[in-house]
Amino acid sequence: MTTAPSGVTTIMSQSTIALKVDVDTYMGTRDGVPRLLEIMESAGIRATFYFSMGPDNSGKAIRRIFTRKGFLKKMLRTGAPSAYGLKTMLYGTLLPPPMIASAFPHILRRVAAMGHETGIHCWDHVKWHDLLPWMPKKTVAMEMGRAFALYEQIMGERPKTTAAPGWTVSADSLEIQDALQLAYCSDSRGTAPFYPVWGNRRFATLQIPTTWATMDELIGENGITAETINDHYLSCLKPGLNVHTIHAELEGGVLADRFVNLLQRLKDQQVRFITLAEAAAEYGAHAAEAALAMGELPGRAGSVALQQ
Numbered sequence: 108m109t110t111a112p113s114g115v116t117t118i119m120s121q122s123t124i125a126l127k128v129d130v131d132t133y134m135g136t137r138d139g140v141p142r143l144l145e146i147m148e149s150a151g152i153r154a155t156f157y158f159s160m161g162p163d164n165s166g167k168a169i170r171r172i173f174t175r176k177g178f179l180k181k182m183l184r185t186g187a188p189s190a191y192g193l194k195t196m197l198y199g200t201l202l203p204p205p206m207i208a209s210a211f212p213h214i215l216r217r218v219a220a221m222g223h224e225t226g227i228h229c230w231d232h233v234k235w236h237d238l239l240p241w242m243p244k245k246t247v248a249m250e251m252g253r254a255f256a257l258y259e260q261i262m263g264e265r266p267k268t269t270a271a272p273g274w275t276v277s278a279d280s281l282e283i284q285d286a287l288q289l290a291y292c293s294d295s296r297g298t299a300p301f302y303p304v305w306g307n308r309r310f311a312t313l314q315i316p317t318t319w320a321t322m323d324e325l326i327g328e329n330g331i332t333a334e335t336i337n338d339h340y341l342s343c344l345k346p347g348l349n350v351h352t353i354h355a356e357l358e359g360g361v362l363a364d365r366f367v368n369l370l371q372r373l374k375d376q377q378v379r380f381i382t383l384a385e386a387a388a389e390y391g392a393h394a395a396e397a398a399l400a401m402g403e404l405p406g407r408a409g410s411v412a413l414q415q
Contacts, residue, residue: 120346120347121346121347121379122346122347122349122376122377122379123349123378123379123380123381123386124344124349124350124373124378124380125315125350125351125380125381125382125383125385125386126152126154126353126382127154127155127157127317127351127353128155128156128352128353128355128358129270129272129353129354129355130156130157130159130228130355131159131165131228131232131272131355131356132163132165132191132195132198132207132232132355132356133163133198133205133207133210134163134191134194134195134356135354135355135356135359135360136159136207136208136210136211136355137210137214138359139356139359139360140156140214140218140355141214141217141359142360142363143353143355143358143359143363143366144217144218144221144223146366148221150367150370150371150374152370153222153223153224153381153382154223154224154380154382155225155226155268155293155383156218156224156225156226156355157225157226157227157228157268157269157270158207158208158215158225158226158228158258159207159208159230159231159232159272160207160227160228160230160253160257160258161206161207161208161230161253161254161257162198162205162206162231163198163199163204163207163232164198164199164204164231164232164233164234165191165195165196165199165232166196166198166199166202166204167200195356208257208261209257212261215258215261215262216261219262223382224268224382225262225266226266226267226269226270227251227254227266227269227270228269228270228271228272229271229272230250230251230253230254234250235250235271235272235273235275236273239276239277239280242277242279244282244283247279247280247283251269251280251283251287255287266289267291267384268289268290268292268293268384269284269292269293270292270293270294271292271412273411274294274295274296274411274412275294275401275410275411275412276294276295276305276399276401278308281303281305281310281312281399282310284310285310285311289312290313290384290387291312291383291387292315293315293316293350293383295314295316295399295411295414296316296317296318296411296412296413296414297314297316297317297397297414298318298414299316299348299390299393299414300313300314300315300316300348300386300387300390300391300393300394301314301316301394301395301397301399301414302314302394302395302396303396303397303398303414304396304397304398304399305398305399313387313391313394314399314414315350315383315386315387316414317350317352318348318349318350318351319340319343319349319350319351319352320343320404320406321352321354322353322354322357322358322362322365323357323406324405324406324407325339325406328405333362333365336365337365337368341372344373344378347390348389348390350383350386353366397414398414398415399412399413399415400412400413400415
């Protein structure tokens with residue numbers, strides 16, 4: 108690090124990684140999060156965990172086979188059936204959807220007690236991811252409201268941040284985030300923190316976008332395998348802020364060994380690890396406005412919110 112003439116420490120030239128953990132499922136909360144806590148504790152790293160709070164309706168994602176080009180190919184390419192397990196893939200269809208956060212309040216509290224940041228991913232992951240564009244504003248507000256109420260009941264405080272499932276947003280969801288006066292959100296993909304402009308409307312909640320592709324987007328594409336994926340990630344490392352989203356079901360499960368290897372290789376490169384709250388505090392002052400719109404990314408089925 109160097110010190111700027113103003114006396115403010117500049118971190119723009121150092122490679123920094125903010126780790127964002129999306130927890131999508133009952134299984135990911137029960138099994139993946141504790142495994143990630145062990146890994147991060149061993150590495151001396153803190154991250155930001157976003158929890159799905161309501162029902163695990165993962166089985167309903169099967170309809171994406173008919174509505175999202177490339178979804179079945181992605182599931183087969185990434186080995187989703189073995190990664191998520193049969194029960195998870197039947198929740199909400201042949202099996203009743205289990206409630207997630209209310210089943211494991213001790214896990215949410217343990218994450219915070221170990222020094223990690225926590226926030227809300229959603230109430231119903233599949234519903235938000237698949238149906239948000241068609242939800243009335245009242246329904247969007249109810250989805251957020253139910254998640255906020257349960258989070259506050261479990262954690263004893265209001266959440267300060269959210270991250271949309273599948274990086275799926277709308278003008279209504281951005282408006283409701285502003286009304287909730289969140290510190291920042293991480294709903295998008297892009298290159299640097301920004302204030303979103305959707306259409307002709309500027310929103311007030313800072314966005315900290317994910318800057319790296321996720322493992323499930325990369326494995327099986329362009330010759331990248333589980334054995335070579337960390338070579339790819341190191342080639343993506345740039346000075347300043349890098350935001351890496353991982354999933355409790357993958358990096359806390361079948362890809363845990365790859366995640367451990369990635370952390371070690373990044374630490375060997377003297378990379379600095381921070382939470383998203385720290386990223387917002389350090390980089391938010393430099394954030395400018397940027398257009399935000401739904402668009403496609405390689406390796407994903409369906410659209411995501413892209414910083415333009």
